[in-house]
Amino acid sequence: MREMTVPPAQHVEPGDSLTDMIVRNAFTDPTRIAFQRQADGDWIDVTAAGFLREVDDLAKGLIASGIEPGDRVALLSRTRYEWTLCDFAIWSAGAITVPIYETSSAEQIHWILSDSGAVACIAESPALALTVATVLDGNDCDIWQIEGPATDPARSLTALRDLGTGLADDTVAHRREGLRSTTPATLIYTSGTTGRPKGCALTHGHFLGEVTNVTTQLADVFDRPGSATLLFLPLAHVFARVIQLGCVHAGVVLGHSPDIKTLLDDLAEFQPTFILAVPRVFEKVYNGAARKADAAGKGNIFARAAATAIAYSEAIDDGRIAWSLRARHKVYDVLVYRKLRATLGGLATHAISGGSPLGTRLGHFYRGIGLTVLEGYGLTETTAAITVNPPEAPRMGTVGQPVPGTTIRIADDGEVLARGPMVFGGYWNNDAATAEALEPDGWFHTGDIGTLDEDGYLTITGRKKEIIVTAGGKNVAPAVIEDRIRAHPLISQVMVVGDNEPFVGALITLDAEALEPWALARGKTPSAAGLIEDAELLAEIDSAIAEGNKAVSKAESVRAHRIVPRDWTVEEGQLTPSMKLKRAIVAKEHAADIEALYGR
Structure with a gap:
């Protein structure tokens, strides 16, 4: 199939805006719990009416501070909870x-503030507020602060609210009345794997076209009694932002977990019915469980339980589950699966995954333990998802069918x-980039390579700019084999190389959390640099390479690899905030390692 269209399930009217949903919620069901916010270690309920009051109070403060319609306000x-509050107040x-x-x-902060022309910035902490003040270099931009002792108490979020106490009650309502579906709602600067970030301009209509149709498509997840989710992915990314809006629109109780160190505790307390994550989170949960099982001498039990979960999920697709498989599955549900589900709060039946490929193996594993991961696909320019797997008929290894209203x-x-309706209209102050990505008739070039099956399920096989062409003329899509190799518990990141080279090679980093118990159990020093030449470790990595090579042809297989001692991170610039490899940066930093792969 070359093209697939799904008719829209919901339509956006010209006068619609994102603020309509919080007004509607407050008036139709004012006492419903809309949020649970953390305060001094407790979860505090916030009603729909209470949230609207908080939004209005903060919006009044912004208006009183001089914010005009169309002004850009940065949120760092x-x-x-305050992220969501500020977002709706700004709108x-x-x-x-x-x-x-x-x-x-x-x-990066300087570039975004200057390119967007932001007239104000709400920063989370004193340190971030100071960074903003430093990079502004005297530019006229108000700085407000969410938490901590402000150097100037008049700059606190409380002070901002207080500014608006003298304004008439209908001030904010008048501002909302001026919003239209075509009104710009946000400028999201794409983290990008290369080059300077581009400001992606998305309107209220883009978000509404996305949110109303996705929540309809995923009604089994969003529209069910007691639905709740805990956001821990960055709201600066469009993926989490759309889930935030989907929850408010659909009446899902929303919580926030700002610190990854307390995430497991937060999940246990909050008990979401579905979760939002990127594939790396699912890999870490799986690998962490396997590591704990090994340490407890139950590695074989976990391995058999994992194989059973995958087989069980595959049997669901085949339409027949043998009684012996059902019996094994019940046993392992008691021994293993329930404990894994408990780490995610115990009530989650679904997860939504995006940002990068999840992989068939992990998809089957999680469905087999009772958590169906619905993989989707989209970009900032498409306001997140343009395809997603339907809850009633997911196909592992695909990113699902088009979101209603979308043509692929x-x-x-x-x-x-x-x-x-969710495809953007262009980049901020960048007509050349807009013309390159967006055709006059509205077709957006995603830059990804993929296929559509006979039922309209999309499979992404690689990034157009990342396709490797070997010296022998073989086209290699790195994502397929990288996903399989990265499945090994000791491996953190993989980058396949080989453009214009005689064969495909790979650079590999090690997972420090997994490496330490592995090394100590064998009487070795848990240091990546010290273990690079260790025979046992090399044998483990060789097995991961061999497993990865099973997924591709011989010409696409990795023939040589090199372990690098330091992992690649967001903080050090090799990964984007959504955990995508910045391949050009990694290739530049490891030019000598790549040369060594080819004996030069």
Whole structure:
């Protein structure tokens, strides 16, 4: 199949805006619990009416501080309740939210603030507020602060709210009345794997076209009694942002977990019915469980339980589950699966995954233990998902069917094109980049290579710019084999190389959390640098390479690899905040390692 269209399930009217949903919720069901926010170690309920009051109070403060309709207001913070509060307050004041990752460098912060023309910035902490003040270099931009002792108490979020106490009650309502579906809602600067970030301009209509149709498509997840989710992915990324809005729109109780160190405790207390994560999170949960089982002398039991879960999920697809498989599955549910589900709070039946490929193996494993992972696909430019797996009929290894209202087309060269109400209208102050990505008739070039099956399920096989062409002329999509190799518990990251080379090679980093218990159990020093030449470790990595090579042809298989001593991280610049490899940066930093792979 070359093209698939799914009719829209919901339509956006010209006068619609994102603020409509919080007004509607407050008036139709004012006492319903909309949020649970953390305060001094407790979860505090926030009703729909209470949230609207908080939004209005903060929006009044923004208006009183001088914010005009169309002004850009930056939001520099981790994922937390105040992020969502500020987002809706900025919109209610008629302004445009410009999210910035709290992990961004000073140079990146400066670029985003200056390119967007932000007139104000809400920073989470004193340190981030100071960074903003430093990079602004005297530019006229108000800085407000969410937490901590502000150097100027008049700059606190409380002080901002207090500014608006003298404004008329209908001030915010008038600002909301001026919003339209075509009004810009946000400028999201793509983290990008290369080059300077581009500001992706998304309107209220883009978000509404996405949110209303996705929540309809995933009604089994969003529209069920007691639905709740805990956000821990960065809200500066469009993926988490859309889930935030989907929860508010659909009436799902929303919580926030700002610190990854307390995530497991937060999940246990909050008990979400579904979770949102990127594949690396699912890999870490799986590998962590396997590591604990090994340490307890139960590695073989876990391995058999994992194989049973995968077989059980595959049997669901085949339409017949043998009685012996059912029996084994019940045994391992008691011994293993329930404990794994408990680490995610115990009530989650579904998860939504995006950002990078999940892989068939992990998809089957999680469905086999009772957590169906619905993999989707999209970009910032498409306001997150343009395809997602339906809860009633997911296909592992695919990224699902088009979101209602969307058309997916496979171009002659294999590139995935998309058109629909959630596809953006262009980049901020960058007509050249817009013309390159977006055709005049609305077709967006995703830059990804994929295929559509006979039922319209999309499979992504690689990134167009990442396709490796070996010296022998073989085209290699790195994602397939990288996913399989990275499944090994000791491996953190993999980058396949081989452009214009005689064969395919790979650079590999080690997972420090997994390496330490593995090394100590064998009487070795748990240091990546010290173990690079260790025979046992090399044998483990060789087995991972061999497993990865099973997924590809001989010409695409990894013939040589090299372990590098330091892992690649977001903080050090080799990964984007959504955990994608910045291949050009890694290749530059490890040019000598790549040369060594080929004996040079």
